[in-house]
Amino acid sequence: MVQVVAKTGNEAMAEAMRQINPDVVAAYPITPATEIVMIFSQFVADGLVNTQYVPVESEHSAMSATIAASAAGARAMTGTSSQGLALMYELLPIASALRLPIVMPEVNRALSGPINIHNDHSDTFAARDFGWIQIFSENSQEAYDNMLQAVRIAEHPKVKLPTMVTTDGFIISHCLEKIEVFEDDVVKNYVGKFPAYTNLLDLKNPVTLGALDLQNYYFEHRRQTAEAMKSAKEIILEVGKDFGKKFGREYGFFEEYKMDDAEMAIVCLGSIAGSAKSVVDEYREKGVKVGLMKIRVYRPFPAEEIASVLERMKAVAVVEKADGLAAKGGPLFDEIRSALYDKKKKPSVIDFIVGLGGREVTHKHLNEIFDELKDLAATGIVKELIQYKGVR
């Protein structure tokens, strides 16, 4: 039933797309998109999928065509990264407003400028308020698993929202890893038939989509989308649990690593969690009660759930690959600190902005962060609230 193969993050996501076998993929399969949609176009050329592939002239058009296909009643996907995602920004909130269950792999990479192609989370974080579910992956296996779950989440009748599944550029997207893939039929049954909620081609029941929505209705529709995002939380957990039952790997809003008796915690997302876990192990050996929380679902933001775990800590260090450029820290820090504000007993929270533009986050950097976290837990004194780590 399970095959163990070597795949890069991009190949793993493209493989998931092949098995999902969407009706339509509209994509711009060259830079700044990563290889995902290019690999997928080969599947189309080789006749391995039944997908109608629409090569478009930009990501703006890719998302437009994907929205149109989804509205017409097709299971529609696309994929992108970095500047490509930025070029889609204008369309992303339209996909969620129309409640279209599009699933999109997105490879986290820096935004220009200066021009850069390497990993950080600026592109995806900037899209956080567009009504898209955002799921982060630590490695290729999670990327594959998340892609399959994303279909079930996005298309659930209580959700009907577009969903992006992310990996970290180059660190995951181009790194060869051993992963387990399921048989085609297993995936086919798992994702099921596409429940076309809107069908523009049904001439007997014509509908209007995307009508003008001014002062009198826009607000109500935004409120609806917010509610849909909130209801998605329950479904994300349900799908994650069910995935665990079926395939042995259970998923939630976040992963807790050695958090049970922890007094202090590192919070991060994506590939950095791998290195951070090994540093947690080192400090555990020295008797330091430190744990790690790896955020998997960034939107809808599981604020209460995160806070109810972190409130037990004395100190928390958020480690993130995005900067608010003079906001109150990075976006993750902002929201985690705010989530803890209502708790009676709350830990000191500090922010480390790391790895912008693919700058390597080394063991030494993480050691320094852990040492500072340890000091903070012992003294309660915040030396510097928001720090850049690894910048010259």
Add this chain to the structure above:
Amino acid sequence: MAQDLGWKELPEGDTLKAGTAAQFHTGDWRSKKPVKDEKTCINCLFCYIYCPDSAVKVQDGKMIGIDYNYCKGCGICESVCPVKPVKAIKMVSER
């Protein structure tokens, strides 16, 4: 469409029945309106073909008038009217 529905009652995702634009009188904000000269109109139907709002009314192959509920007053009908020396459609100020 019923007015003032709350977010719980509104159709999800702003998906509406087709043709609701007919209930919205888009001619409200016109500043000039086209007026047809019954005597000189040759019923070529150029205005009917060019009107971007389908506001030119035609019956039995004849141009019978303009639907002012939907005419936005763009003046394309006047512009394309081929009647010479004086056009059979003239834009007249609403004031």
